[in-house]
Amino acid sequence: MPLIAINFKAYPQSMGELGLKLAKFCETVAEETGVTFIVCPQQTDLKFVASQVSIPVYCQHIDAVEPGSCTGHVVAEAVKASGAEGTLINHSERRLRVFDIDWLVKRCQSLDLDTIVCTNNVDVSKASAALHPTYVAVEPPELIGGDISVTTANPEVVSGTAKEIKRIAPDVKVLCGAGVKTGEDVRVAVELGTEGVLLASGVVKATNPKETLYELVKEV
Amino acid sequence: MPLIAINFKAYPQSMGELGLKLAKFCETVAEETGVTFIVCPQQTDLKFVASQVSIPVYCQHIDAVEPGSCTGHVVAEAVKASGAEGTLINHSERRLRVFDIDWLVKRCQSLDLDTIVCTNNVDVSKASAALHPTYVAVEPPELIGGDISVTTANPEVVSGTAKEIKRIAPDVKVLCGAGVKTGEDVRVAVELGTEGVLLASGVVKATNPKETLYELVKEV
Amino acid sequence: MPLIAINFKAYPQSMGELGLKLAKFCETVAEETGVTFIVCPQQTDLKFVASQVSIPVYCQHIDAVEPGSCTGHVVAEAVKASGAEGTLINHSERRLRVFDIDWLVKRCQSLDLDTIVCTNNVDVSKASAALHPTYVAVEPPELIGGDISVTTANPEVVSGTAKEIKRIAPDVKVLCGAGVKTGEDVRVAVELGTEGVLLASGVVKATNPKETLYELVKEV
Amino acid sequence: MPLIAINFKAYPQSMGELGLKLAKFCETVAEETGVTFIVCPQQTDLKFVASQVSIPVYCQHIDAVEPGSCTGHVVAEAVKASGAEGTLINHSERRLRVFDIDWLVKRCQSLDLDTIVCTNNVDVSKASAALHPTYVAVEPPELIGGDISVTTANPEVVSGTAKEIKRIAPDVKVLCGAGVKTGEDVRVAVELGTEGVLLASGVVKATNPKETLYELVKEV
Numbered sequence: 044m045p046l047i048a049i050n051f052k053a054y055p056q057s058m059g060e061l062g063l064k065l066a067k068f069c070e071t072v073a074e075e076t077g078v079t080f081i082v083c084p085q086q087t088d089l090k091f092v093a094s095q096v097s098i099p100v101y102c103q104h105i106d107a108v109e110p111g112s113c114t115g116h117v118v119a120e121a122v123k124a125s126g127a128e129g130t131l132i133n134h135s136e137r138r139l140r141v142f143d144i145d146w147l148v149k150r151c152q153s154l155d156l157d158t159i160v161c162t163n164n165v166d167v168s169k170a171s172a173a174l175h176p177t178y179v180a181v182e183p184p185e186l187i188g189g190d191i192s193v194t195t196a197n198p199e200v201v202s203g204t205a206k207e208i209k210r211i212a213p214d215v216k217v218l219c220g221a222g223v224k225t226g227e228d229v230r231v232a233v234e235l236g237t238e239g240v241l242l243a244s245g246v247v248k249a250t251n252p253k254e255t256l257y258e259l260v261k262e263v
Numbered sequence: 264m265p266l267i268a269i270n271f272k273a274y275p276q277s278m279g280e281l282g283l284k285l286a287k288f289c290e291t292v293a294e295e296t297g298v299t300f301i302v303c304p305q306q307t308d309l310k311f312v313a314s315q316v317s318i319p320v321y322c323q324h325i326d327a328v329e330p331g332s333c334t335g336h337v338v339a340e341a342v343k344a345s346g347a348e349g350t351l352i353n354h355s356e357r358r359l360r361v362f363d364i365d366w367l368v369k370r371c372q373s374l375d376l377d378t379i380v381c382t383n384n385v386d387v388s389k390a391s392a393a394l395h396p397t398y399v400a401v402e403p404p405e406l407i408g409g410d411i412s413v414t415t416a417n418p419e420v421v422s423g424t425a426k427e428i429k430r431i432a433p434d435v436k437v438l439c440g441a442g443v444k445t446g447e448d449v450r451v452a453v454e455l456g457t458e459g460v461l462l463a464s465g466v467v468k469a470t471n472p473k474e475t476l477y478e479l480v481k482e483v
Numbered sequence: 484m485p486l487i488a489i490n491f492k493a494y495p496q497s498m499g500e501l502g503l504k505l506a507k508f509c510e511t512v513a514e515e516t517g518v519t520f521i522v523c524p525q526q527t528d529l530k531f532v533a534s535q536v537s538i539p540v541y542c543q544h545i546d547a548v549e550p551g552s553c554t555g556h557v558v559a560e561a562v563k564a565s566g567a568e569g570t571l572i573n574h575s576e577r578r579l580r581v582f583d584i585d586w587l588v589k590r591c592q593s594l595d596l597d598t599i600v601c602t603n604n605v606d607v608s609k610a611s612a613a614l615h616p617t618y619v620a621v622e623p624p625e626l627i628g629g630d631i632s633v634t635t636a637n638p639e640v641v642s643g644t645a646k647e648i649k650r651i652a653p654d655v656k657v658l659c660g661a662g663v664k665t666g667e668d669v670r671v672a673v674e675l676g677t678e679g680v681l682l683a684s685g686v687v688k689a690t691n692p693k694e695t696l697y698e699l700v701k702e703v
Numbered sequence: 704m705p706l707i708a709i710n711f712k713a714y715p716q717s718m719g720e721l722g723l724k725l726a727k728f729c730e731t732v733a734e735e736t737g738v739t740f741i742v743c744p745q746q747t748d749l750k751f752v753a754s755q756v757s758i759p760v761y762c763q764h765i766d767a768v769e770p771g772s773c774t775g776h777v778v779a780e781a782v783k784a785s786g787a788e789g790t791l792i793n794h795s796e797r798r799l800r801v802f803d804i805d806w807l808v809k810r811c812q813s814l815d816l817d818t819i820v821c822t823n824n825v826d827v828s829k830a831s832a833a834l835h836p837t838y839v840a841v842e843p844p845e846l847i848g849g850d851i852s853v854t855t856a857n858p859e860v861v862s863g864t865a866k867e868i869k870r871i872a873p874d875v876k877v878l879c880g881a882g883v884k885t886g887e888d889v890r891v892a893v894e895l896g897t898e899g900v901l902l903a904s905g906v907v908k909a910t911n912p913k914e915t916l917y918e919l920v921k922e923v
Contacts, residue, residue, distance in 0.1 A: 090311035091314060101387075110275050115324025126279075137335035166805050353580075361581040362573075390585070492771070498780060498784040503785075529747035561718045567764050655750065
């Protein structure tokens with residue numbers, strides 16, 4: 044069964060109560076279909092959502108600092124305390140220093156938090172895999188936010204990345220982080236060697252998000 | 264009546280459920296004494312806390328971006344949606360560009376969110392006041408986190424800043440952002456021309472935070 | 484006599500030997516006309532250019548760190564040692580934290596280096612003036628890099644800023660940092676209350692930069 | 704013959720004319736001994752030094768932006784135009800995002816500029832090697848700036864890194880980036896599997912830098 048992670052980003056459609064409602068939709072579809080859904084609420088909603096749903100909740104970003112005098116930062120320990128089970132790291136909209144990615148992956152491991160490191164091409168995917176996160180999510184820039192789907196556009200970026208990562212770090216799992224819109228895309232992403240997908244606007248900005256969730260899992 | 268703002272920072276003592284408990288203590292003391300308490304929970308706890316206390320909740324930091332595709336950022340609209348009433352800006356542990364402070368202050372005004380811009384000396388206080396936030400909180404570096412109290416160490420930094428700010432921007436209120444430990448400090452801070460105080464470790468890391476809260480308001 | 488500062492940016496047309504050639508053009512026109520030209524070469528060319536021209540040379544950006552173990556940073560002391568006489572600070576393409584602008588202005592003053600703090604609107608100009616740089620250069624975003632000239636587009640941004648700055652910090656001089664293309668623009672900029680202009684692409688990317696320099700000073 | 708790279712950092716001892724003098728010392732010792740010396744002058748001195756010495760000159764840091772409207776940034780093309788032959792990337796005092804390291808390495812390759820990517824441990828070294836720079840320079844934090852030498856302190860960090868890098872990217876050469884003070888250290892660094900060393904304060908802050916240079920190459 045594939046994994047489907049939904050990044051809520053900072054869209055108006057996923058703020059506060061709307062974010063909770065969206066997470067509840069994912070919970071319902073997860074229960075009905077057996078597919079694993081991970082939700083990544085907005086930073087300020089993390090504990091609010093995590094304390095009200097039973098599916099895994101991930102943070103969208105954490106800062107490479109220790110708990111203490113660091114006003115306005117999100118530390119791994121606070122993510123853990125919120126009840127979340129993991130975090131995105133190095134999303135294309137929140138790029139991090141390689142030094143900090145290394146630090147964060149190790150910090151999260153010590154707290155038993157999963158990590159999804161986002162990358163933009165084969166080389167950066169290999170570099171990230173060398174740091175041993177739980178997942179590497181490949182987001183080829185040409186697929187981000189556009190209408191091009193991973194099933195039609197060159198699928199070699201995804202399958203090639205999956206192959207290279209297995210070679211360097213066989214323990215690291217791969218997600219398809221862009222170009223996923225339909226249930227067919229989810230199926231193909233898995234066929235290309237990934238464990239699942241990470242998507243955002245396709246669900247969050249959908250006219251009927253719940254319907255979109257059902258659509259995504261229909262070929263599973 | 265002075266205003267007492269408590270910055271929870273990212274201390275282990277203020278994470279998740281502990282943060283809610285601390286906010287509840289502040290709520291109790293506020294109700295019993297009539298003093299205005301503002302709490303600034305950790306980023307990931309914002310809506311969780313704001314939805315469970317009746318006193319004003321502020322965010323510790325917001326990012327100068329609009330709602331949308333900005334994974335891992337905290338936008339002003341999300342702070343508003345969480346039920347919070349304001350935010351710290353430019354804390355000494357999260358310094359911002361002057362360009363962004365200007366943008367954030369205006370954005371918050373349009374959303375009816377209060378702003379506390381933190382500063383480190385008289386010149387930066389004047390510069391910040393020129394941007395018309397709700398409050399400027401002066402944190403002289405020599406008073407931060409130490410044992411020196413504003414009542415004993417040169418109080419001119421605080422009174423001088425208050426005077427200069429009134430001259431440049433009479434609508435901007437001043438807070439004393441460091442060197443406050445006791446009820447006497449709170450009283451003196453107000454006598455020096457401020458509306459109140461912003462403090463952190465003195466309360467959050469106290470063996471008995473509730474007792475400390477009572478101590479802070481005893482000379483009011 | 485107005486001051487004309489030329490920001491070389493990182494254009495191919497102003498790199499290395501081409502940058503020196505451009506600085507030499509400015510030197511020639513300055514000598515022939517008596518107008519003060521300031522040149523801001525690319526970071527890596529600073530001492531190379533400063534050691535070969537007699538007109539004032541400014542750096543494009545400096546970092547808010549002290550000399551020492553700070554690989555890859557430009558410290559004020561190195562700018563001084565290169566023979567330069569000042570620096571731009573907070574250019575729209577290199578925005579800085581208000582805390583650092585304050586530090587840098589004071590550091591430069593102690594080394595007798597002039598400072599031009601760039602700003603984007605009236606409020607940020609006032610904030611910057613409160614830090615007492617030598618100059619504030621106003622760059623209204625609507626005028627940057629476009630075809631709109633300060634003489635035709637609302638001149639109130641410039642004259643209003645000049646007036647407000649005089650009120651807050653009478654010692655701070657004002658430059659017009661955008662919308663200047665012609666000799667008429669230079670004249671008008673001075674009439675609006677500035678000491679001169681800061682410009683870039685209009686000269687650096689000109690087909691015939693020397694001719695453009697003569698054009699700029701023709702109404703002086 | 705090993706390679707010895709000297710990072711001038713932003714020390715007062717290596718600014719402007721002093722930097723040129725130091726580079727000339729390296730040139731003299733290089734000519735007399737046949738050892739390859741690379742000098743990394745301060746950012747503002749790059750072309751000034753590069754145009755006056757015959758040994759390879761590298762920049763200390765470059766920015767991941769293209770030539771154009773990027774005031775105050777150092778672009779790879781400007782480094783090339785200065786006559787330099789390469790650059791440090793991701794020094795411990797100027798850490799970069801993995802995304803940018805990837806971009807910079809490729810940009811430099813296209814301009815025939817060498818790259819030395821600095822790293823802090825085995826994992827980050829492997830990650831960096833996956834991006835195929837010319838060199839990876841390992842700087843174990845426990846050896847930076849201290850009195851501990853790589854010959855006495857655990858040499859496994861260096862030999863282990865060299866081995867791992869050969870496995871992932873056999874084309875990438877390794878430098879020992881910390882803990883080198885004496886000629887014996889240089890010899891041992893090479894025996895541990897590196898191509899040479901990168902050092903800074905040991906030479907730049909020496910009472911007699913020229914003598915130190917001779918000392919470094921005496922066991923070669």
